[in-house]
Amino acid sequence: MRLTERDFEILREIERFRFCLGRHIKIMANFTGSRACDRRLRELLDIGYIERKKIIYGIPNLYFLTSKGKTLIGKKARSNNVRIDKIAHEITVLDTVCYFIKNQRIKLQDIITERQLFSENGFNTRKHYPDLIFKQDNITTCIEIELSVKDRARFEKNLQENFITYDKQIWVVPKTGYKIRQYLSDCQNSYPNIEILDLEEIKNNE
Numbered sequence: 579m580r581l582t583e584r585d586f587e588i589l590r591e592i593e594r595f596r597f598c599l600g601r602h603i604k605i606m607a608n609f610t611g612s613r614a615c616d617r618r619l620r621e622l623l624d625i626g627y628i629e630r631k632k633i634i635y636g637i638p639n640l641y642f643l644t645s646k647g648k649t650l651i652g653k654k655a656r657s658n659n660v661r662i663d664k665i666a667h668e669i670t671v672l673d674t675v676c677y678f679i680k681n682q683r684i685k686l687q688d689i690i691t692e693r694q695l696f697s698e699n700g701f702n703t704r705k706h707y708p709d710l711i712f713k714q715d716n717i718t719t720c721i722e723i724e725l726s727v728k729d730r731a732r733f734e735k736n737l738q739e740n741f742i743t744y745d746k747q748i749w750v751v752p753k754t755g756y757k758i759r760q761y762l763s764d765c766q767n768s769y770p771n772i773e774i775l776d777l778e779e780i781k782n783n784e
Contacts, residue, residue, distance in 0.1 A: 597641060602673075627650060673780050688713060720744040745772050748771065
């Protein structure tokens with residue numbers, strides 16, 4: 579099998595986000611259809627660069643890089659263990675990336691992940707980083723995925739840091755997250771760069 583630049587892009591993005599679903603790879607690697615994407619993933623699976631795991635019932639298979647795949651793109655062969663309680667959040671992060679690629683014309687290479695920021699600045703740092711950051715038209719935007727209520731003091735601290743650091747902060751919140759939405763609405767007077775984006779809008783654009 580002859581690897582293409584798109585194949586390397588697939589491997590790099592799976593490694594960058596730790597895992598991906600097929601629907602994410604389709605958008606991030608710019609496939610025209612699901613069949614072509616699934617066929618290429620099968621080929622990468624067959625030659626051992628990626629692996630597919632079923633971890634939670636009701637959630638599609640997750641694609642991870644194998645040690646062979648990580649070596650190919652120059653990354654350390656770390657374990658693919660992922661916390662089950664974090665999977666829903668990480669999938670939502672990926673859904674959000676795809677939403678902004680499709681609907682806001684944000685380039686994939688312009689999006690920086692929380693994981694990248696921690697890697698660059700040291701995983702032992704206690705500094706807060708948002709889930710995603712991107713820059714467009716000289717405006718730096720951070721994105722926070724908030725699926726459950728956090729400690730209020732921690733929430734306030736994150737809002738303050740985002741207000742100081744970024745031009746805009748977008749919070750992705752489900753419509754059922756009434757307490758989160760109310761708190762964010764209350765804080766918009768103090769932090770006018772807050773925007774609230776419905777999780778359902780992102781999910782409906784998959």
